[in-house]
Amino acid sequence: MATATLEKVPFLRWLSQRWGVHADDHKRPTADVAIAAGPLPERLILPLSQHVGAAARPLVKVGERVRRGQLIAEPAANISAGVHAPTSGTVREIGELPMPHPSGLYGNGIEIVPDGLDELFPAEPPADPFALAPEAVSDIVSAAGVVGMGGATFPSAVKLALGRRSKIHSLVVNGSECEPYLSCDDRLMRERAAGIVDGIRLVLHATGATQAYVGIEDNKPEAMAAMLEAAKNHGEIRVVRLPTRYPMGSDRQLIYMLTGLEAPADGRAADVGVVVHNVGTLHAVHRAVRHAEPLTRRIVTVAGGAVRAPRNVEALIGTPISVLFEHCGGFTAPPTRLIMGGPMMGTILPRADAPIVKGTSGVLALSVVESNKHGDEGPCIRCGSCVGACPVGLLPLEMAARIRAGELAASVDIGLKDCIACGTCSFVCPSRIPLVHYFNYAKGELTSQDKNKLRQQATKQLAEERLARMEREAQEKAAAAAARKAERERAKAEAAAKAAAKKAAADAATQEESAT
Amino acid sequence: MLIAVASVALIGGFCGVALGVAARRFHVEPDSMVAEIEALMPGSQCGQCGYPGCSGAAAAIASGEAPVTCCPPGGKALALVLAEKLGVTVDTSGMVDEGPxxxxxxxxxxxxxxxxxxxxxxxxxxxxxxxxxxxxxxxxxxxxxxxxxxxxxxxxxxxVAPTIQTWVWPKPQSQTTSRPAQPAGAAA
Amino acid sequence: MSTVLSSPHAVGARSVGAVMGLVLLALAPATVAGFWRFGWPAVYLWLVTILSCVIAEALCARVRGVSAARLVHDGSAILTGWLLAMSLPPWAPWWIGVVGSAFAIVVTKHLFGGLGQNLFNPAMAARVMLLISFPVEMTQWLLPAPEALPGFVDALAITFGPGVPDAMSSASLLGHVKTEATKGILLDQSIVGHYSATGFSVGARQGSLGETSALLLLAGGVFLVAKGVIGLRIPLAFLAGVAVPAAIASAVSPDHYLGPVAHLLSGGVMLAAFFIATDYVTSSSTPVGQWIFGLGCGLLTWIIRTWGAYPEGIAFAVMLMNACAPLIDRYTRPRIFGRKRDGRSLDPAETAKARAR
Amino acid sequence: MNEWLMLLLGTALVNNVVLVKFLGLCPFMGVSRKIDSAVGMGLATTFVLVLASALTWALEHWLLVPLGMGYLRILSFILVIAATVQFVEMVIKKSAPDLYKALGIYLPLITTNCAVLGIALLNAGEGSGFVQSVLYGLGSALGFTMAMVLFAGLRERLALTAVPAAFAGAPIGFVTAGLLSLAFMGFAGLTNH
Structure with a gap:
């Protein structure tokens, strides 16, 4: 039974994939410091849209008291996830609140003022989850509001249900953590490997998959050792050592590296019988099923050159990032950029009162030294670095040139929609061209053009309906007028007839008179 | 002289007959461009283009009388679609979509x-x-x-103020590669 | 500067200026060797050419309203001037360098919008223009004789004065072979005294300022490959494109065709393969495209050398392939992950079948 | 056989009709914005050129020369070319409407394409045989197509670059054509062996 050997990516497969970059990983010192308990902030902001899909629908009212683990917003559609109170307290506001978004705009959320009692909302875990039907397991996961915690934030229960429908044979566990700076998954694997392995077994049970590949980059030997140890009695779990190369943690690339299967561009991983989950998600599944604990806290890497004591913190979801930085000793110097997520794919945050969400793996405060390398954008010298680095096989330089010239449709023709925005191209560009920014702009512009088109169609329909209505009204009017006219004619005729009759009578009378 | 006239007439006649046959063989129905363009227009008959309704504008665009950019509600998106349809190039950079x-x-x-x-x-x-x-x-x-x-x-x-749902990334501002951004007189 | 900044928030590559600096560094040994062989006139020509390139660049920047300091700072003008100087006859008069530089920088580069926008390699376009316009000045090769070089002052007269004394100039190997062949003299006779592989590899031969020492150029190229500045595809393909047809032809008819080694070592093959054809801007940027681009350069070079009117075809070959590069790029786009070559999405059913087999 | 190959190579590369002889510049500049339309134009011109070469040869040798009407050469050649072009136009309109739209006015203008008439007149002037005439036409047409497609590729890239305003459009097109022509000088002397 004990088949705990570290596996490697087959040589030829490794050789065939030459994309990516080996960036300076900045994982120290956070990776070597134990996870610390998080702060209890004065206010928690829980966005209603922390996941892919429809925003959750609030279930509480302003002023209502909530307890830890209580469902405060329910999923509003098939693809959606609920939100739970991270601690006990009072709902202060439901509405427009600061959001972790590059625009700095407000969005819908629920604000809770904690009371410090951390009172628990009672819930009972099932005695033996493996005795449950797979559907029941995914129902528990759904009720706990678990979403992909690597950053994609796709509702996990939906993925499990999808897996049952499309004959999943393998679970790919993403422990690669390829983003520089971040070490939350590394710490999680080192400290809570048993929980992750239990999560893996639960997901195998829920999806019907028969084996799991745990992919870990080779810059995390301790995590590999911990996972091997935890999985040693489970032959169906294989721990695979991955080369350290960004973006190894990208779904499709990871699947290919671990299983040799290539997911179709227009389809999903499930089309090749694979489902991918992040180690953090699997741990959340374990907590949800074994301890009846919804997803209300997560491990967040607080790092960056401007942070005094960078480390991993197990923080309540909804904690404002300013509180997290304060918790880690504050800033040594004013940060030049605040980032949510890693430096490669994370979003810049214009405001420090924005909260962390379920998909927040880290918050970074970059110092001047770290961000001053960004010079002004120079002209593209067509060096092709981006072509070699792109994990998808796109031509970023050509796409950006088309976008710059305003030919968005032409950039789609050469693969814009396949871009995963991993940032590798911008990272390697010697001219400092913000390639990903170009792609984001083009994707957004195209989406809003599509929306406009839909809107125009709707408008057209409205206008047509109005025309039809006016025509109908005109017809009715004409009909009414005609009816009135006919009425008048009739009346006239009647009157004429009457007059004639009268006249006739009078005539007769005169005749009679004259006759007499 | 007579021979020359006759031979040129002969060549001409031969070509004429050949082309006549070909014209019948390769006959193409004229396309209904106006109707196709009208189908693409917003159809709200708002009249901002200066033509009486969308069908008037469609006719004007098809005949080249009006530019493809003449429809403000259609915006850039429509201009691009029309330009593609008509096979003309259009510069939408001057068109400011003021936002809805x-x-x-x-x-x-x-x-x-x-x-x-x-x-x-x-x-x-x-x-x-x-x-x-x-x-x-x-x-x-x-x-x-x-x-x-x-x-x-x-x-x-x-x-309409942008919300998180409608917000999109602005176009990157590049200093060195932007098109004709030279100060006046420098280009000459 | 917009306040909204997209990811990534880290930068990992060396800047354009640093890349250019490495290329210049790699060129230095062969250049110094050229100075040693051809003496002060070569140094003057080199200086004049680079200087006029930088001045032309600064002027263009001024006219176009771009910061001149920024443009010159990226080092591309120096590189263009340097490469042009390397491909000129070492004792060419100063105005050759100036005219060539002006053409390279103004016409082939800045009319198209400056760095990164040009379609043709500026140095090669300038060389072709010079070769066609001033054939006499551009074909005065001299036998390198380090011991009999003119002094510092005498050299001024050669570069800035009346020109090269006739007695010192002679034809390069490729030119010599071509002339002899038209007279009907077979190769094994015409080549005697004009070619030795060892002499050619260290630079003891006639040729342009920077192309004579094949070994030093090779070393510079290997340095660039090791530093990751250039890939291996274009240089290897270029060398193969010259050597393979040369080997076949000389095997079939050794009396009429030079062998592969002579071809590789003579003319500017090493210089072009590592420093000119690999120019980012004007070469192909897709992996398959780079193989095609290099092969095309090499093959055209050999064809023009062998059958064309000009003894050396590299500049023409590079320019012709520059013209093909956009087409090559268009038809050699890499396969997109999860898609077939034709751009359609992979079909999982098909993949499964393929796996079952 | 070898002679014919050399003829083809010579007309296509060494004496390229556009880049060395500077004939047919009008469609070369006009229809080279997109590679697809350049290919279409090239194929259309190839068809016209080959057909016109054959027809004008027949005309020259069977009608004009026997009747001693050399003075009618230009007139009758244009007549034949015009008819051929008209025919090609009909075929394209039927089979490839998009291409027809893309070629626009330049399709009927093949009639006045100096390359077509020029090749026909050169053939007549040199008194070439039938096969030679057709090959001459074919080679020139291939050279024309190649130059068109190469140039269109370059212009597609140019369209995406930041050409200074004063040179954008046709001016930079001519500069590019000039540089391309410079590159083609390299083929000089290729067929002298």
């Missing part, structure tokens, strides 16, 4: 005259005689017809 606008009624000023209600091409204004009118946000296209029709200036168009 929406009409709003100032209730204190509204006298309930129903003029706006009658003029709205998409039935987006509701209300009855002597009652304050209101605008249905989803149906309003921002064509500004009601703004012109209102006798008391109660209707104003205001831009």
């Amino acid at each position: 606008k929406i009409a709003g009624v100032t209730e204190e000023l509204c006298i309930g005259c129903t003029k706006c209600y009658k003029t709205c091409p998409t039935d987006a204004v509701i209300g009855a005689v002597k009652q304050v009118h209101a605008v249905i946000r989803d149906a309003c296209t921002g064509c500004a017809k009601c703004e012109h029709a209102c006798p008391t200036g109660a209707i104003t168009l205001s831009p």
Whole structure:
């Protein structure tokens, strides 16, 4: 039974994939410091849209008291996830609140003022989850509001249900953590490997998959050792050592590296019988099923050159990032950029009162030294670095040139929609061209053009309906007028007839008179 | 002389016959460009282009009389589609999509005259005689017809503020590679 | 500067200026060797050419309203001037360098919008222009004789004065072979005294300022490959494109065709393969495209050398392939992950079948 | 056989009709914005050129020379070319409407393409045989197509670059054509062996 050997990516497969970059990983010192308990902030902001899909629908009212683990917003559609109170307290506001978004705009959320009692909302875990039907397991996961915690934030229960429908044979566990700076998954694997392995077994049970590949980059030997140890009695779990190369943690690339299967561009991983989950998600599944604990806290890497004591913190979801930085000793110097997520794919945050969400793996405060390398954008010298680095096989330089010239449709023709925005191209560009920014702009512009088109169609329909209505009204009017006219004619005729009759009578009378 | 005339006439005649046969063999129905263009237009008959309704504009665009950029509600997206259809190149960089606008009624000023209600091409204004009118946000296209029709200036168009759902990344500003950005006179 | 900044928030590559600096560094040994062989006139020509390139660049920047300091700072003008100087006859008069530089920088580069926008390699376009316009000045090769070089002052007269004394100039190997062949003299006779592989590899031969020492150029190229500045595809393909047809032809008819080694070592093959054809801007940027680009350069070079009117075809070959590069790029786009070559999405059913087999 | 190959190579590369002889510049500049339309134009011109070469040869040798009407050469050649072009136009309009739209006015203008008439007149002037005439036409047409397609590729890239305003459009097109022509000088002397 004990088949705990570290596996490697087959040589030829490794050789065939030459994309990516080996960036300076900045994982120290956070990776070597134990996870610390998080702060209890004065206010928690829980966005209603922390996941892919429809925003959750609030279930509480302003002023209502909530307890830890209580469902405060329910999923509003098939693809959606609920939100739970991270601690006990009072709902202060439901509405427009600061959001972790590059625009700095407000969005819908629920604000809770904690009371410090951390009172628990009672819930009972099932005695033996493996005795449950797979559907029941995914129902528990759904009720706990678990979403992909690597950053994609796709509702996990939906993925499990999808897996049952499309004959999943393998679970790919993403422990690669390829983003520089971040070490939350590394710490999680080192400290809570048993929980992750239990999560893996639960997901195998829920999806019907028969084996799991745990992919870990080779810059995390301790995590590999911990996972091997935890999985040693489970032959169906294989721990695979991955080369350290960004973006190894990208779904499709990871699947290919671990299983040799290539997911179709227009389809999903499930089309090749694979489902991918992040180690953090699997741990959340374990907590949800074994301890009846919804997803209300997560491990967040607080790092960056401007942070005094960078480390991993197990923080309540909804904690404002300013509180997290304060918790880690504050800033040594004013940060030049605040980032949510890693430096490669994370979003810049214009405001420090924005909260962390379920998909927040880290918050970074970059110092001047770290961000001053960004010079002004120079002209593209067509060096092709981006072509070699792109994990998808796109031509970023050509796409950006088309976008710059305003030919968005032409950039789609050469693969814009396949871009995963991993940032590798911008990272390697010697001219400092913000390639990903170009792609984001083009994707957004195209989406809003599509929306406009839909809107125009709707408008057209409205206008047509109005025309039809006016025509109908005109017809009715004409009909009414005609009816009135006919009425008048009739009346006239009647009157004429009457007059004639009268006249006739009078005539007769005169005749009679004259006759007499 | 006679031979020359005859031989040229012969060549001409031969070519003429050959072409005549070919014309019949390769006959193509003329395409209904106007109808196709009209199908692409917004269809709100707002008249901002200066033509009577969308069909008038479609005819003008098809004949090349009006530029493909003449339709403000259609914006850049429509201009690009039309340019593709007509096989012309279009410079949309000069076109500023001002972002969607929406009409709003100032209730204190509204006298309930129903003029706006009658003029709205998409039935987006509701209300009855002597009652304050209101605008249905989803149906309003921002064509500004009601703004012109209102006798008391109660209707104003205001831009729709972006939300997290509608916000998009702005185009990157590059200093060195932007097109003709030279100061005046430098290009010459 | 917009306040909204997209990811990534880290930068990992060396800047354009640093890349250019490495290329210049790699060129230095062969250049110094050229100075040693051809003496002060070569140094003057080199200086004049680079200087006029930088001045032309600064002027263009001024006219176009771009910061001149920024443009010159990226080092591309120096590189263009340097490469042009390397491909000129070492004792060419100063105005050759100036005219060539002006053409390279103004016409082939800045009319198209400056760095990164040009379609043709500026140095090669300038060389072709010079070769066609001033054939006499551009074909005065001299036998390198380090011991009999003119002094510092005498050299001024050669570069800035009346020109090269006739007695010192002679034909390069390729030119010599071509002339002899038209007289009907077979190769094994015409080549005697004109070619030795060892002499050629260290630079003891006639040729342009920077192309004579094949070994030093090779070393510079290997340095660039090791530093990751250039890939291996274009240089290897270029060398193969010259050597393979040369080997076949000389095997079939050794009396009429030079062998592969002579071809590789003579003319500017090493210089072009590592420093000119690999120019980012004007070469192909897709992996398959780079193989095609290099092969095309090499093959055209050999064809023009062998059958064309000009003894050396590299500049023409590079320019012709520059013209083909956009087409090559268009038809050699890499396969997109999860898609077939034709751009359609992979079909999982098909993949499964393929796996079952 | 070898002679014919050399003829083809010579007309296509060494004496390229556009880049060395500077004939047919009008469609070369006009229809080279997109590679697809350049290919279409090239194929259309190839068809016309080959057909016109054959027809004008027949005309020259069977009608004009026997009747001693050399003075009618230009007139009758244009007549034949015009008819051929008209025919090609009909075929394209039927089979490839998009291409027809893309070629626009330049399709009927093949009639006045100096390359077509020029090749026909050169053939007549040199008194070439039938096969030679057709090959001459074919080679020139291939050279024309190649130059068109190469140039279109370059212009597609140019369209995406930041050419200074004063040179954008046709001016930079001519500069590019000039540089391309410079590159083609390299083929000089290729067929002298």
